[in-house]
Amino acid sequence: MSEFCTAEKSGLLMRSHLRRSATIALLGLAACGGSGSSHSTPPPATTLHAVVLGANDLGMHCMDREYSIFSILPPFNVVRAQVVLQTQSSKPVLLDDSQVEVVYQAVADPKGSRNSTSLGKTDFWSHANALFGATLAPGEGLTGLFMPADAPVPGPQALTFDAPTRSWIARGIPITPVDDASQVNAFPTLRLVARDKLTHNTVAFLDVVVPVAQETDCSNCHATGSLAATDPQIMWSNDSDLERQTKQNVLRLHDARSATALVGAEPVLCAGCHYSAALDLSGVGPQGSQVGHATMSAAMHAFHGKQLDVQGHPVFPPGGDVFATCYQCHPGAVTQCLRGAMTNGSVVCANCHGDMLSVGGETPLLAGGSLDGSHDGLARRPWTDLPRCQSCHTGDALSHLTGANLVAAPDGIRLRQAYRVNDASASPLLATNKRFAENTDTLYRFSYGHGGLACEDCHGSTHAEWPNANPLANDNLTATELQGHAGVLSECRTCHPTGTLPSHTLLGPHGMHVVNDSRFFDGGHASLYEQNPSACKACHGPNLSGSVLSRASADRTFNTEEGTHKVKKGAQVSCSLCHSKP
Secondary structure, eight states: OOOOOOOOOOOBOOOSSOOSBBEEOOOSSGGGTSTTOOOSSOOOOOOEEEEEEEEESBSOEEOOSOOSSEESOOSOEEEEEEEEEEOSSSOOEEOOTTTEEEEEEEOOOTTSOOOOOOTTSOSHHHHHHHHHOOOOOTTBOTTSOBOTTTSSSOSOEEOEEEGGGTEEEEEEEOOOSBOTTSOBOSSOEEEEEEEETTTOOEEEEEEEEOOEEOOOOOHHHHSTTSTTSOOTTSOOOOOSSHHHHHHHHHHHHHHHHHOOOOTTSOSEEGGGTSOOGGGOTTOOOOOGGGTTSOOHHIIIIIHHTTOBOTTSOBSSOTTOOTTTTGGGTSSOSSSOSSOSHHHHTTOOHHHHHOSHHHHTTOSOOOTTOSSSSTTTTSOOOTTTSOOOGGGTOOOOSSSOOOSTTOOBOTTSSSBSSSSOTTOTTOOOOOOSSOTTOOSTTOOGGGOBOGGGOBHHHHHOSBTOOSOOSSTTOGGGHHHHHHHSSSSSOOOGGGTSOTTOSOTTOOOSGGGOOOSSOHHIIIIIHHHHHHHOHHHHHHHHOTTSSOOGGGBOSSOEEEEETTEEEEEOTTOBOOGGGTSOOO
16 A cells, blocks of 8 residues: 555544544545545545544653662663554555654643753763763663654654554653653653655654653662661762662662772763663673663562561561552652552552562463463563463453462452462463463553454553543543543544444454444344353353443433433443342
8 A cells, every 4th residue: 555545635633522534535545445445536535534643651750850879770661553544435444654654742731841951961972882882972872762842853753663553652762750840750641643655744643651760769779878888888978969878888788799890980880790681682591791781670680589578577567568669669659550450459569579589580481371382480581571461350240260379359350469368479360261371472552452443442552551540640631632532442443433433343452342433332232142142241240230241331321112221430331230130
């Protein structure tokens, strides 16, 4: 589909609450005669609608507050996008780079916070060469990307098309958590804009959160006079800047305990010796000084998980709350790494990842615990052997994991812990019913499903899956722009024009029927039940009284021959809502 039909271009289409769709006439599609077709005379102009879907790959990226002493992570953010062409005569089509280009640009969030530049907000560029061996232009990230105002040609910046996934990716945006008014905002927004490849006119756009935090903190233990900085034989730092003081103390303690010579070699890249997959952009594995040393994750989690305080208690108590464990170091008490749907369900980090020693790989993984099976019986691989969606979302109302040593959620369908009780390795469970499973041997953030869409397109970023309970949170912007309300994308009309889907299909995501379609609840659902009662019971419950899987995602009004019925958001839809059970 390399050609475009000749067509009139119309202006931006503003729907009542959808700020993301513009009209465009795209050529070379089925409506114009098919891929690569030629015409002696141009076919009639056809006005079509497109939608941008996208998300940041993680609910939170971290970067150092300063880089002069040592560095754990650089400014580095990843955003992915897909562009869906809506059609009236066929299924929606994922567009490619022969038809559109996708760029990111700065945009103010609803509170007026705008983040267009990173220069002057971090000392990263003063130390990038020494730390990463990278000669970067001011404002240039490690992969060559810029914030829009810092680029050699300021303005929108291009994402790169990935043909296998039909996605556009910006890998390594050097965004910081400081906006253009010098205010801290860990949840800045960028606008993803799809443009006609030939005319560069806007096709559609979407605002996404690009989260980043500098709250990674070692001062609880390593500030001078604190638990890990009291040895009188070591000259502790008296730097007036707490961040610098803490980092200097870490290097001095490391030298004293490990016979290294880090003091005087600043700035130090921790991953220079302790391999970090997050910084292995080529995926080559441990190299040079990294060989034979613990990974960064093991050096941090396994080592610190064994440390005791002056009373002999673990510094990171097993079973402790998130503030006594993960949020001592990770963002955090202010900037929460974990938020959104999991937090709404009272799930904390340990429910999925286990305790410090589990994360550090102290106990070998059980069968099925590694992502692809290759490391079962070995230590977990950081950034690879991670919890899965299917570990807690193990099936539906008719078929899901049950048995000993499982932590069931109150709804009786889902689990609240991704591994079995007393499993010190926290090996992720694998579901038999794969209704909610990721792609085989693939993490959620790299998985694709319905129509080739990324799972994160519809559910949101890892650790920040929609919705955020705070209605004003920037996390909710994307879903609200797309479908008019926060939460997982559930409105079929987001991609499918009204009336273009069969009234009784079960080919939606995870086997869903059409949603908020009068044809379905005024006859279509009856046909489905008659054909396959179990398909209905899988979500609406064995006795059709509703379940957590049949909750309304928004306030609904149903007009049927039995009358008008109103359903509040979150209510479990059952047959008895409108009539007696079959």
